[in-house]
Amino acid sequence: MVESLWWISRIATLCTMPWRVDAEMYVVDTNVLVYAANRDSEFHERCRQAIEQCRARASPWYVSWPICYEFLRVCTHPNILPTPWSLGTAWHFLETLLDSPAAGVLVHTNRHMELLSEVVAELPELRGNILHDAHTAVLMREHGIRQIYTRDSDFHRFPFITVIDPTR
Numbered sequence: 001m002v003e004s005l006w007w008i009s010r011i012a013t014l015c016t017m018p019w020r021v022d023a024e025m026y027v028v029d030t031n032v033l034v035y036a037a038n039r040d041s042e043f044h045e046r047c048r049q050a051i052e053q054c055r056a057r058a059s060p061w062y063v064s065w066p067i068c069y070e071f072l073r074v075c076t077h078p079n080i081l082p083t084p085w086s087l088g089t090a091w092h093f094l095e096t097l098l099d100s101p102a103a104g105v106l107v108h109t110n111r112h113m114e115l116l117s118e119v120v121a122e123l124p125e126l127r128g129n130i131l132h133d134a135h136t137a138v139l140m141r142e143h144g145i146r147q148i149y150t151r152d153s154d155f156h157r158f159p160f161i162t163v164i165d166p167t168r
Contacts, residue, residue: 025060027106027140029150030070032166033063037075037093040082043151043167050149050166055100064106064139066132068094106139115142123157130154137161 028051035047054061074080075090085093097103116138120126126134137158140148147162148155155163 024147025062025143025145026054026147026149026164027062027064027136027145028054028067029136029148029152029155030067030074031151032149033067033071033094033097034074035151035167037071037085037090038081046167051097054149055097055103058102060102060104061100062104062106062143062145063098064136066135068105070132106143106145108139109142111142112138119158122159126157130157134158 032047032050035041035043036051038044041047071094072087072090075085075093076087078084098105116134119134119138119141123134133152133154136148137155137160140146141160146160147164149164149166151165151167153163155161
């Protein structure tokens, strides 16, 4: 999966412009990070370019801690990837991305429970594995973020989110 630490030398130049209040904010989902990291993936180049664009923009972009942990799980798992990374290499990839001036990690606020209750009332049919996506969706609502870069079509179930597939 990794031949060198390509993300250090090939990432776009970081933008140092200050954020605008009306800046377009978005979340980058686990699968986009994994495809960007995995040079063996058919989606590698497009997702890598999407990540480079994230890092080059002044607009704030985010992940969540669950997205980070899921990335670490997938990239180090020998039953998922033919050539898994070491935990140190996977963490270094994330650290490098999160060092971007416009990158952030979404965390819960005191409104999280209230907003989760709203989503449960709006979408009572949610079940099983999609609840992990619901967690991300609630965090996005909590922070006023409406766009997610993902290949996961389940996010279309959340009417308050716009899904952007960087491979299309």
